[in-house]
Amino acid sequence: AAGVIQSPRHLIKEKRETATLKCYPIPRHDTVYWYQQGPGQDPQFLISFYEKMQSDKGSIPDRFSAQQFSDYHSELNMSSLELGDSALYFCASSLGRGEGYEQYFGPGTRLTVT
């Protein structure tokens, strides 16, 4: 079965650089979520989109922005990178919006900021 695809899988950037993470949801899934997992921590919700509109927002820094495109893929743009942005970034997708729909996670993008 098709899964959530994330690219790149690994990314190394220097401080103050920018990064773009991409997410391709499971076919027919219309809701995309982004999570950030720091070393030794649990995943924290950043932002979500339903039908190309932002549907919820968590603790996402102002330096980050995201969008969902017409083909439902999503991109997370990160600017002025800081050492603390080093983390595993997950994208998840689900079918439908609202309470009670199972989320499926991609393999993650490991971002290292030096």
Next chain:
Amino acid sequence: GIQVEQSPPDLILQEGANSTLRCNFSDSVNNLQWFHQNPWGQLINLFYIPSGTKQNGRLSATTVATERYSLLYISSSQTTDSGVYFCAVNKAAGNKLTFGGGTRVLVKP
């Protein structure tokens, strides 16, 4: 926001042993999922279980929504079961998941 607590934080098992992991949550939820994060960092869906009991091979889970807890059972553990097990819930519309702190499991051969 909703609080999710998992216990124990760490668990060391001998291969072949059985174990129970617990997830407590502070409010009523509409979705509860169990994940296994393997040593490579991948989050694997184990169960979608807002209520009731489910089984998948050596793993099973039970959620008692009225008492706000869920249990994950691992039977006849194998070294490949090592990793971190997360419980995650959502309550509010928009469906963002709130994760517990995880249980780190190490299965020794």
